[in-house]
Amino acid sequence: xxxxxxxxxxxxxxxxxxxxxxxxxxxxxxxxxxxxxxxxxxxxxxxxxxxxxxxxxxxxxxxxxxxxxxxxxxxxxxxxxxxxxxxxxxxxxxxxxxxxxxxxxxxxxxxxx
Amino acid sequence: xxxxxxxxxxxxxxxxxxxxxxxxxxxxxxxxxxxxxxxxxxxxxxxxxxxxxxxxxxxxxxxxxxxxxxxxxxxxxxxxxxxxxxxxxxxxxxxxxxxxxxxxxxxxxxx
Numbered sequence: 001x002x003x004x005x006x007x008x009x010x011x012x013x014x015x016x017x018x019x020x021x022x023x024x025x026x027x028x029x030x031x032x033x034x035x036x037x038x039x040x041x042x043x044x045x046x047x048x049x050x051x052x053x054x055x056x057x058x059x060x061x062x063x064x065x066x067x068x069x070x071x072x073x074x075x076x077x078x079x080x081x082x083x084x085x086x087x088x089x090x091x092x093x094x095x096x097x098x099x100x101x102x103x104x105x106x107x108x109x110x111x112x113x
Numbered sequence: 114x115x116x117x118x119x120x121x122x123x124x125x126x127x128x129x130x131x132x133x134x135x136x137x138x139x140x141x142x143x144x145x146x147x148x149x150x151x152x153x154x155x156x157x158x159x160x161x162x163x164x165x166x167x168x169x170x171x172x173x174x175x176x177x178x179x180x181x182x183x184x185x186x187x188x189x190x191x192x193x194x195x196x197x198x199x200x201x202x203x204x205x206x207x208x209x210x211x212x213x214x215x216x217x218x219x220x221x222x223x224x
Contacts, residue, residue: 004156006156031209033212040217041216041217042119042202042204042214042215042216042217043157043202043212043214044214045211045212045213048210048211050210055210056210056211058211091156091157093212095209100145100147100162100164100206100209101159101162102147102159102212103159104149104156104157104159105156106155106156107155107156
């Protein structure tokens with residue numbers, strides 16, 4: 001399968017704990033996006049990487065959120081001191097250098113209890 | 114910033130009928146408009162897209178039209194089938210850095 005891969009698929013954590021999600025984009029896709037989606041809503045933009053550079057961040061990305069893409073390949077999204085309001089589906093997408101088309105992974109569903 | 118509205122929020126059609134979903138956007142700089150289909154528990158799947166230099170694009174049973182002057186674009190699905198039942202999202206983008214999504218349309222195709 002050469003699509004966007006996200007791990008884990010599901011994560012249940014207690015409030016206050018830290019969680020980290022991983023995204024492996026389609027090979028050679030230099031653009032990578034993180035989105036958050038709550039039930040019944042459209043995906044909301046969190047952040048965008050071009051290669052290893054984080055070029056855009058949403059106001060939704062509070063200080064508790066941090067994303068990295070150290071070698072321009074896979075990316076991680078960390079949430080510190082999780083809150084119940086962080087419960088959502090976290091989606092990763094990637095796009096190639098020459099094409100605007102963005103392809104999404106299956107997402108990581110986070111439940112904060 | 115960009116704002117994308119989408120209507121209707123729910124749509125029920127009989128199998129074999131056509132379905133139309135409409136979106137409007139606010140930022141005249143937006144020049145790329147993808148449509149995604151999302152099934153329960155899965156990530157959004159790109160089904161068709163259109164760029165601002167094109168007015169219409171068709172791929173088998175689905176088509177998208179764009180009116181840049183009015184800042185609206187629409188998804189048309191003909192000869193609907195039960196497997197078309199899903200949530201559909203439109204999106205708008207100007208620089209490939211930030212896709213803004215509409216709130217979604219839940220399409221139900223009744224057999």
